[in-house]
Amino acid sequence: MLLKISDLTVAIEKKIILHKINLKINEGEIHVIFGPNGSGKSTLLKSIMSIPPYEIVSGKILLDNEDITYLKSYEKARKGIAIAYQTPPPIEIKTKYLLKKLQEKYKNDYKPEIIPKNLYERNIFVGFSGGESKKTELGLILLQKPRVALLDEPDSGVDVDGIKDVAKVINKLRDMGSAIMLVTHQGFITKYIDNIDKAYVLINGKIVFSGDFLTVYRKIITEGYREWS
Amino acid sequence: MELGEKMSEKEKKLSQLGVDLSGTKFAGSYIQKNDYIVQLMVKQLLRKNNVILMDLAEAIEKFSWVKSYLWKVLSPEKDKYIREVSEENVHGTLLYVPPRIRISMPIQSCFFISDPDIVQKVHNVIILDKNSEITLNTTCAAVAGEATHLGITEIYLKEGAKLNYVMIHGWSPETLVRPRTGAFVEKNGILNMFYANLKPVRDIQSYPYIILEEKASANTTSILLGIKNSHINIGSKIVLRDKESKGEILSRAIAQDNSKITMPAEIESYTSNTKGHIDCKGLQLSEKSYIESLPILKSYTMGSELTHEATIGKLSEEGLNYLMSKGFDEDEATSLLVRGFIDVGLGNLPIIVRPQIEVALNIIARLAKG
Ligand SMILES: Nc1ncnc2c1ncn2[C@@H]1O[C@H](COP(=O)(O)OP(=O)(O)O)[C@@H](O)[C@H]1O
Ligand SMILES: [Mg+2]
Secondary structure (H helix, E strand, O other): OOOOEEEEEEEEOOEEEEEEEEEOOOOEEEEEEEOOOOOOHHHHHHHHHHHOOOOOOOOOOOOEEEEEEOOHHHHHOOOEEEEEEEOOOOOOOOHHHHHHHHHHHHOOOOOOOOOHHHHOOEEEOOOOHHHHHHHHHHHHHHHHHHOOEEEEOOOOOOOOOHHHHHHHHHHHHHHHOEEEEEOOOHHHHHHOOOOOOOOEEEOOOEEEEOOOOOHHHHHHHHOOOHHHH | OOOOOOOHHHHHHHHHHOOOOOOOOOOOOEEEOOOOOEEEEEEEHHHHOEEEEEEEHHHHHOOOOHHHOOOOOOOEEEEEEHHHHHHOOOOOOHHHHEEOEEOOOEEEEEEEEEEOOOOOEEEEEEEOOOOOOOEEEEEEEEEEOOOEEEEEEEEEEOOOOEEEEEEEOOOOOEEEEEEEEEEEEOOOOEEEEEEEEEOOOOEEEEEEEEOOOOEEEEEEEEEEEOOOOOEEEEEEEEEEEEOOEEEEEEEEEEEEEOOEEEEEEEEOOOOEEEEEEEEEEEEEOOOOOOEEEEEEEEOOOOOOEEEEEEEEOOOOOHHHHHHOOOOOOHHHHHHHHHHOOOOOOOOOOHHHHHHHHHHHHHHHHOOOOO
16 A cells, blocks of 8 residues: 555644544545535645644554654655645745756656746746646646645636646646545546546545545535535 | 965855856956955956956056046045045055946956955945946955955946946955945946845945936845844945936845844935835844844935835745645755745846856855754
8 A cells, every 4th residue: 555544633723623534545546535615624635744733643644654644744745745735825936946946856857837837937826816826736746756646626716727737637647656635625627537546525524435436426516515414 | 377375275165156266257357365466367358448457556556547536435534444445555446447338248356365364455446437338246255264354445437337236245254344335326327236145244334325316226236144143234325316316225134043134225315206215125034133124215305206115024934834845844945935035136137147146146045044
């Protein structure tokens, strides 16, 4: 197993947000995590990546059987885990400069097509539209050539054409062998993703369902999350 | 190359700061170590255009007209450091560019202290005749113990002349530094000054004083890194004396360790239709650092448009977390954010000098630590 999360319980400011989460994923798989607002989807991805504020109360995260639970985020990144933020923060660094630094760090000279060229000279995420932020953030992930990609709602606020571009990148990542954990709020993007191996439903910090993707998706679009709440 | 016996170990420090000892990248080169000149190179490009680059002390002997430019924009009465230099016949550069001569290849000058207890006194006079243009790169450095640098620079830009003046400083933790700069810019003249301090220094204070005639403009940009116990007090004053003159003062200060940085900035307008802007930002990387921003705007008549913005802050926690999640450790993430902080536009400087400035800014980003 590439990434295995067992009984992960996470708190923010002493309040338990995630309860005993169990997940495992292998190379080239795509797993989708569904859940209503505030159910803990972002907290799950951030705590896998060690992005504050969070506190792991109990449980384990294993990468290739190595315990990485308490590693710092940059150590996890260097081991091949990458995260695309739901809302990346505005930073006073030129987009092209961060691209260059990531290319140096991950030793490639790849220029992700999905990042609009007109954003290169601008400070990254400063005044970007929703779609521009998502595309740029996803593009940066490609540079990392990750073994595990944690994608936090890369489709939210993106127009239809943009969603196709985002899906293309996800398919590409998978073809490169990345394991993908895709958090999506409404799931429309899954239409453009070739094959989804598994789906989870997260409600109030608990995984209430895991199994076949299409079964869950149909249920969510017809009934919403009511039945699980 | 006649750069003195101990040069080789020190060469490295100078070249890190962008000094080109071979001079290939420059149209002319003047290097002064302590109080003697170790290199004076004037290439054909300068000679054929009658550009004069020589030792000021020699120039005073040789050309009677030089005297009329001495102590005109800086008065020895103004402070004791200027007076101290004025009382001796010191070395320094005389740079004269004849009318309409525009040289794009920069000239370099370098003032460098190699031994302790030296008081290096320098007097530079830069004269750009009508509609001429030149770029001057000055590097100052010390690799000694306690030492003092007193550097006087008088700048005269005649009508329509343009000077791009890049200064990079890399002192040592014991150096006391008192540069004194004055500039007089005639009608339509343009003065662009870029300054960066890269290394620890005991105490540096500098406050260039620039007077602008009609339609003249000046821009001073200062990037100040305060490391260890450095005391840095650097800014500038621009006097908008005549109509339609324009001044801009931009400063970025990064204070870490126990450093103290003061950014004085003043724009003073005496006529209508002038424009002035001050933009000073400070970034504190340590609990014990100190930053002071002192923007002053004065308008003596109606019709000037003067603005300023000043901020002091710390690195964004969110930004650091974000960058660390991309694989940058804390120091790398700090450097990236600092690099962004000092990424001021260099659009007003010629492309040819930008790589050297980029190198300096990258050094600052690398040395900056929280
Ligand atoms: N920094 C924080 N401080 C306090 N509470 C937080 C913080 N971040 C998230 N939470 C809380 O944790 C819960 C889960 O949030 P989140 O993981 O962002 O949900 P989702 O991504 O599923 O919308 C919410 O109740 C939210 O208010
Ligand atoms: Mg979320």
